[in-house]
Amino acid sequence: MNHVHFGKRFRAQPTEKPLPTLRKSLRRIHLIIILVSLTFSGISLSLLSVVALRNYAENNSELVAKTISYSAGYAVATHDATAAQAILGDIGTETQVGQARIVDAQHQVLASWSASDERSAQSFTKVVARWLFPKPVHIPVHYDGKEVGQVWLTGDGRRVMHYLFQALTWLSCSMLISATLAFYLSRRMHSGIVSALQNIACVTHEVRKRRAFSLRVPSSSIAELNKLSGDFNSLLDELADWQRHLQSENDTLSHQVRHDALTGLPNRTAFEQELHKQLSDPLTAERVAVLFIDGDRFKEVNDRYGHAAGDHVLTATAQRLRARVRKGDLVARLGGDEFAILLVAIDSGEQAGCVAQNLIEAMREPIWLDDATHVTQSLSVGIALAKNHHTGEATIAQADAAMYHIKALGGGWYFSPALWEQRQATATLAYEDS
Secondary structure (H helix, E strand, C coil), X not given: CCCCCCCCCCCCCCCCCCCCCHHHHHHHHXXXXXXXXXXXXXXXXXXXXXXXXXXXXXXXXXXXXXXXXXXXXXXXXXXXXXXXXXXXXXXXXXXXXEEEEEEECCCCEEEEEECCCCCCCCHHHHHHHHHHCCCCEEEEEEECCEEEEEEEEEECHHHHHHHHHHXXXXXXXXXXXXXXXXXXXXXXXXXXXXXXXXXXXHHHHHHHHHCCCCCCCCCCCCHHHHHHHHHHHHHHHHHHHHHHHHHHHHHHHHHHHHECCCCCCECHHHHHHHHHHHXXXXXXXXXXXXXXXXXXXXXXXXXHHCHHHHHHHHHHHHHHHHHCCCCCCEEEEEECCEEEEEEECCCCHHHHHHHHHHHHHHCCCCEECCCCCEECCCEEEEEEEHHHCCCHHHHHHHHHHHHHHHHHCCCEEEECHHHHHHHHHHHHHHHHHC
């Protein structure tokens, strides 16, 4: 059983042809203008030259015929064929005469002359000669006031063609030189226009791709394009100012999002992100400790001296904590009077304990308030080593639990319960083995 499948026929979409460049478009347009202009000018000048040459040939033939008529008057009157023939030969040789003859009053040919190569002339030359000299020129011959004969004359088409060829050759060379000069000048004009626009396009591309607002478009020798370049550079200046303004605002907002407004320390979000970063690297994860810090009886400071005094105590606490740790360690304010410290590159829990004890010692010095009174802010510090826990959240939770444990005992510092339990278990096993 045959199955016939019917489906729609989809025509392949023709690929779009690449758009021509501005340089190619301008060259094509100017080339067409040059060709059309020169073709029209060449045809017009050629026709004008041919018409002028025809009029010149006709006038010249009449002038030659009159010259023959004036010179041969006596010879025709006396029927001196020899003299008439000599006159025709002399004048025909020196002028553009194809054929000439002198007849007497009885229309008898007295003398005749023709160009030596008239018979060997090309057919095209004969066609042109017929067009230039459609009918012979005839002038009466007078002597003593009487008509004694006539002169019949036809122009020399070969010589006229020679002059016409020279004129057309000169015209063609002039048109070729004009076309070359016009094409050269148009190319120079194109270079100025295209170069200026290419500069603008390149700078625009770099600004869009790389946000290179420091780039500027060079000046142009064309007034309109130079003004466009100046306006574009002014626009880039404004964009650069806006970019710096937005970058400054973004930096400020980013700082505000990640830092505490009162103390300037990183906040909980920044602390957790840095802890996650340290734990994600196997080279640093085993040497990280978290210190969870809480101020003792801080609420009493707020209640007794006011919130302004409490803010001053928090700021002073932040400064002392920051001053007692290394540059690579991170001190953060988690909220209220709670702080956290991320210790990196520590070798043992005892080292973390020394840091905690150092922080407690730093807070023994009284904090002076604006009214010349002073308060003493003690701390409770819980410590957790990241290598004893699976995640950063668990490490913070263990440090928090250790802090609450030591806070309940009156303050000081304490390792996380997990580490304490581990040490207790180790001590128990050692005692049983003994």
